[in-house]
Every structure is written in C-alpha cells, then in structure tokens.
Amino acid sequence: MNRILIKNAKIVNEGTIFEGDVLIEDDLIVEIAESISAKSSQCKIIDAEGNYLIPGAIDDQVHFREPGLTYKGDIESESKAAVAGGITSYIEQPNTVPNAVTQEILEEKYKIAAEKSYANYSFMMGATNDNLEEVLKTNPKNVAGIKIFLGSSTGNMLVDNEATLEKIFSSTPMLIAVHCEDETTIKNNLEKYKEEFGEDVPVMVHHLIRSEEACYISSSKAIALAKKTGARLHIFHLSTAKEMDLFTNKIPLEDKKITAEVCVHHLWFTNDDYATKGNLIKWNPAVKTANDRKVLWEALLDDRIDVIATDHAPHTLEEKKLPYLKAPSGGPLVQHAVVAMFEAHHQGKISIEKIVEKMCHNPAKIFKIEKRGFIKEGYYADLVIINSGLPWSVKKENILAKCGWSPFEGFTFKSRITHTFVNGQLVYTAFKVKEIRAGKRLLFDR
Known part of the structure; x- marks a missing residue:
C-alpha cells in the first residue's frame, strides 16, 4: 500500500x-x-x-496540441508543466488535428492520455455545423462537456449556423462550453485596420479588432439562447467589463444554469503590455484595457465569475515572431497560473481561500467531477x-512547456x-x- x-x-x-x-x-x-x-x-x-x-487545481480549458500539432506541445510535455504548476486535472479542447468531432477521434485522445498524462484528464467533444448526431452520442459520465466555437480561433471549428446552434442547445443535457466572439464584427474591424496599415497591422490594435463589441454580441446571444432552451452554459475566457453585466451572483453556484470563467492572462496583462510583449500576449479573446481588467477582478471577487483557468495554448517562438496578421493566438500558462494568482494575493487582490474556490472547488462543482477539487476524506489525493515565501524567477531553463517560452519570462x-x-x-x-x-x-x- x-x-x-x-x-x-x-x-x-x-x-x-x-x-x-x-x-x-x-x-x-x-x-x-x-x-x-x-x-x-x-x-x-x-x-x-x-x-x-491546497487541492490540486483543475484547469477547465487547455489546448495540449495532441494529436496533430505536437511540434507545439503534447500531452506528455504539457501535463508535466501542469503538475509542476500545481494543476492536477485538466479539460482539453477539441481543436486538435483531426478535430475531436466524432466519438472515435475523441476516444483516440483518451487512449493517448492514458499512456502519457502526468495529470488527470478529460477531453471536450467538439461541435460543428453538421455533427449533431455525434455530439448526442457523448457519454456524460466520462466526457467533460461539449465545446462550441462561436468565434473562429485556432482550428477553424466555427459554428455559425443558428439553426444548428439551437438544436445543440436544446437537445444536449451536457454542459456546453463556448468561445464567444462575433465573427462579422471581427472581420469588419480587421478590414478597417488593414485599410489603415496595409499588411503591417500592429499587435497594439488586436484588442480593437477582436473588440469589446465582438465579445459582448456573441456572449449575449449565447446567454439568450441558453435561457430560451434551458441549456447548461459555461462561457470561457471572458475579457471585457461590458460582459460582466450579463452574469449574476444572486444565486448559489450549484443553482446556476449559466456560469463564467476568466483566464489568468486577462487578470494579469492589459493592452499597454503589447508594447513590450507583442505577439507573446496575443490571445483570442484579446487582452483588453486596464478598466476591463479592473472590472474582471471585481466580478471574480463578487462571484459573477466562477472559475479561473488558463486557456493554455502553446505555439512555437518562431510562429510568435511572425508579423501580427500571421502570428497565431495563444500561449503557455499552466506552469505559472497558480503562482501568478498567489502573486495577486501578495498584492492584496485576492485571498488564498478565494484562489482555491475559483481554481479547485468551483471547476469540480461546475463540471460535477467525481471526488476531486477538495481536501476531504474519501476524495482522491x-x-x-x-x-x-520562496521566490524564483521564470527562465528558459525552468520552463517545461514544449514551446520553451512564457509570457512570464523574467518575472x-x-x-x-x-x-x-x-x-x-x-x-x-x-x-x-x-x-x-x-x-x-x-x-x-x-
């Protein structure tokens, strides 16, 4: 024993x-x-x-890049980085190659993780405009939920057919997690800045292209659809002050049908950081203004936002060094998320109890994960x-993500x-x- x-x-x-x-x-x-x-x-x-x-953190949104994109990261390398960062369970997203949009492809990912993963794992089933039949086969006992991209991001899994969306929302009893950005708004904004800058659009306008309006239009539509259909909705990586008006803290988490997540980078960086960090902090949704960050913190602390996650999404440094229009969005975060939140505690922004609530307890409650997320007798250890009080600096030699860099490098x-x-x-x-x-x-x- x-x-x-x-x-x-x-x-x-x-x-x-x-x-x-x-x-x-x-x-x-x-x-x-x-x-x-x-x-x-x-x-x-x-x-x-x-x-x-503390209980091991549960990261409800990561992209570990396997299968198909393993030059950026893989289940072995990124789960190693996760456990070094105090994350003991993760929920991985379906925009790998091939996309996890059939039960067969989804189970292949579970087989890989069973052999390679250092941390506990679950994988989201991906929805598309035409795979409802596959989505409805998903087993709620051993799959975390259904993921829908309502804005395009890495992997081209955009679902933009409104009839399909309503069918998914009305017919699945499982938690539906969404990436919310309005595609039409983004395209119009991009054209405007291309007219101004040509092909040399600067990263400093990323938050104006993938704008507050783009986020709010999409989030409000998803919430209206969830209310209409009774779906269990979880909105990933919220990034704007305006969206916070869509959420409530008036009812206990267990009774909420619509829940909210914020990511570490939206709590840490602002658009002012593009000047020094450039594409290293290019995410979708974009890092936005100091006021957006301030209101996200307020919503986190008053329980309109329920979960802190990472959206860990590594790309190579070579890819990130490309011009803004060609550089992909996303970055590695699992190794530094928990200590970043403890840093916020040192700065007087959040209590340790609240960090544990948002990174451990609440993900377990929202996804109804068996016997994890708490320090309780009978629960998994x-x-x-x-x-x-043990300071350390982030350096290339102690970064475990396969991509070999971090937006926290030097901190x-x-x-x-x-x-x-x-x-x-x-x-x-x-x-x-x-x-x-x-x-x-x-x-x-x-």
Whole structure:
C-alpha cells in the first residue's frame, strides 16, 4: 500500500485555513486531523513545514496540441508543466488535428492520455455545423462537456449556423462550453485596420479588432439562447467589463444554469503590455484595457465569475515572431497560473481561500467531477504544497512547456510549488517532475 502522511500543513479548503495533517492511502485521502501519527514504518512522512496545502487545481480549458500539432506541445510535455504548476486535472479542447468531432477521434485522445498524462484528464467533444448526431452520442459520465466555437480561433471549428446552434442547445443535457466572439464584427474591424496599415497591422490594435463589441454580441446571444432552451452554459475566457453585466451572483453556484470563467492572462496583462510583449500576449479573446481588467477582478471577487483557468495554448517562438496578421493566438500558462494568482494575493487582490474556490472547488462543482477539487476524506489525493515565501524567477531553463517560452519570462514570483500529488503519488518534488504518469480519466457525477 502507498501510504503518505503530510504533517504541519496550513490546509486550505472550503473557505477556511487550518493547521493539520493529511493521511493518504493508495490514491485517496483517508484522514484529516490536527495531528496524525504514522502507524507504520512503511508510511512516508512529508513535513509541509507550515506551508499551504491546497487541492490540486483543475484547469477547465487547455489546448495540449495532441494529436496533430505536437511540434507545439503534447500531452506528455504539457501535463508535466501542469503538475509542476500545481494543476492536477485538466479539460482539453477539441481543436486538435483531426478535430475531436466524432466519438472515435475523441476516444483516440483518451487512449493517448492514458499512456502519457502526468495529470488527470478529460477531453471536450467538439461541435460543428453538421455533427449533431455525434455530439448526442457523448457519454456524460466520462466526457467533460461539449465545446462550441462561436468565434473562429485556432482550428477553424466555427459554428455559425443558428439553426444548428439551437438544436445543440436544446437537445444536449451536457454542459456546453463556448468561445464567444462575433465573427462579422471581427472581420469588419480587421478590414478597417488593414485599410489603415496595409499588411503591417500592429499587435497594439488586436484588442480593437477582436473588440469589446465582438465579445459582448456573441456572449449575449449565447446567454439568450441558453435561457430560451434551458441549456447548461459555461462561457470561457471572458475579457471585457461590458460582459460582466450579463452574469449574476444572486444565486448559489450549484443553482446556476449559466456560469463564467476568466483566464489568468486577462487578470494579469492589459493592452499597454503589447508594447513590450507583442505577439507573446496575443490571445483570442484579446487582452483588453486596464478598466476591463479592473472590472474582471471585481466580478471574480463578487462571484459573477466562477472559475479561473488558463486557456493554455502553446505555439512555437518562431510562429510568435511572425508579423501580427500571421502570428497565431495563444500561449503557455499552466506552469505559472497558480503562482501568478498567489502573486495577486501578495498584492492584496485576492485571498488564498478565494484562489482555491475559483481554481479547485468551483471547476469540480461546475463540471460535477467525481471526488476531486477538495481536501476531504474519501476524495482522491490530488494535493499541492506551496511555499508562499520562496521566490524564483521564470527562465528558459525552468520552463517545461514544449514551446520553451512564457509570457512570464523574467518575472520573479514570491511563491513556489514544492510538492504535487496526483492520485496519491508524489509526482513533483525538489523542483523536478518524476517519471510517474499518475493521471487518470476524470469521471463525472451525472
């Protein structure tokens, strides 16, 4: 039996922080108490030394690029980066090559992850204008949900047939996650800036091309359709102040039919950063203004926004160095997301309890993930120890994403992850990922 005793931890769970010990047997948490003694010489003891013990973060939106785009990243490399960053479970998106738009292609991705993944995994089923029959075959017990691109992004999976959209919304009982940007608005904006700049459009206008209006038009349409059909809607990577008026904090999360996510980059960067970061912070939806960031933080803290995620989407540095119109959108974030939020805590923006709520508890609740996202007896031992006073700098040599760069390169974080457990196995310690592919397929209580 695998038996590990974590001693002297500041345990963060369900809005409280308390000092105590946690006993792991095999892949489960079996005891949480103020003090636990090792009852066997076979029990490995890890002294948390008064550092924070949090549930492993659950990232509900990543692009790990396998199959088909593995020169950018793959399940092995990106899940390694995830566990080094305290993310023990991820939900990957369908715009790989081929797109995961049939049950057969979807299951192929699960087979790859079963062999390669260091973290727990689930994969979204992709919707298109003509695959409703395949979408409706999706098993709600072992697939996270249905993904719809209402704005084009990497992979050309745009769904723009309104009759099809209404059919999907009205006929699937599963959670539907959406990327919301209005294609017509984006195209019109792009033409305007091409008239002004020709082919040398600067990245500084990215947020004006993929504009507040483009986001709001699409988000408001998706929400209206969800209300009309009763669909369970989750809106990914919100980026504007205006969209925050579409969401409520008046009801408990468990009762919400429409939920919201914000990504680390929209909480961290603003359009002013394009001057120094350029295409490295080119995402879809775009990083927008300081006021947008301010209102996103307000909505996160007052519970209009339910989840913090990454939208981890690596591209090579060579691709990112292309001119703006040719450079792809997206960047690597899983290794630095949790410590970036702890940095925000150091800056007085958010409590540690709230970070855990938004990155661990709420994704588990929204997707109804079985026995994960909390530090509870009987739950899987997905756990992370964080030293909030152990500074380190992001450098090329410590970046684990296959693309080899990070928008945080050169930044010194005050907090560092020292241990990551996946299903009771210590997969990351001494600042190295062990060769233990401990990830399991996520299952769902529905």
